[in-house]
Amino acid sequence: MEAPARTRHARELFAPLGPTYDRYARVLSLGQDPRWRSFLVSRIPPDARRVLDVATGTAAVAIELAHAESARAVVGVDQSPEMLTAGRERVERAGLRERIELRETEAPAGIEEAEAAAAALAEMLQPEPRVASSAYLDAIGSASRRLEQALGESGASPFAAAMQSALGSVEELTADVERNHKVPLT
Numbered sequence: 001m002e003a004p005a006r007t008r009h010a011r012e013l014f015a016p017l018g019p020t021y022d023r024y025a026r027v028l029s030l031g032q033d034p035r036w037r038s039f040l041v042s043r044i045p046p047d048a049r050r051v052l053d054v055a056t057g058t059a060a061v062a063i064e065l066a067h068a069e070s071a072r073a074v075v076g077v078d079q080s081p082e083m084l085t086a087g088r089e090r091v092e093r094a095g096l097r098e099r100i101e102l103r104e105t106e107a108p109a110g111i112e113e114a115e116a117a118a119a120a121l122a123e124m125l126q127p128e129p130r131v132a133s134s135a136y137l138d139a140i141g142s143a144s145r146r147l148e149q150a151l152g153e154s155g156a157s158p159f160a161a162a163m164q165s166a167l168g169s170v171e172e173l174t175a176d177v178e179r180n181h182k183v184p185l186t
Helices: 005-017 021-028 033-042 060-068 081-094 111-125 134-151 158-181
Strands: 050-054 073-078 100-104
Touching: 005 021, 005 081, 021 081, 033 060, 050 060, 060 073, 060 081, 060 100, 073 081, 081 100, 111 134
Parallel strands: 050 073, 073 100
Antiparallel strands: none
């Protein structure tokens, strides 16, 4: 069966990047990518013993997840064989081959809806306002609900289960916006 056009495009885009991806990520993020990974990993409950890393690429997040908890196993999935080759080399260098498994896979079912919902939420959050209007907060809530609906039940797929665990971060962000940016309309 032939891969969908979107999958073929993504594979072509990432194919040449495997060996240099981490270097470019560091440069293009102005050296901030380790902080972003640390923040992401800090949001995973410490008692999570098996974690799915969707779009694992060169396994940078998977490695950090494994380093964060010595009893944790990570399954990383990606649709780019070249990125996974670079990831397997990194996992081997880190001595984590027994705890990190990398698999090539097609995009998980339902990912398009989840990506669209996450993009809508991100659009609502940019740029960060100094004062959040009730309409802005309603839009965040609506985008959050759309993301929850796109993810469906957590038992439906590994992707949905992993993304459901990330919803706590969205709720935390919403609470932060309400606490720090909402002012009385009187």
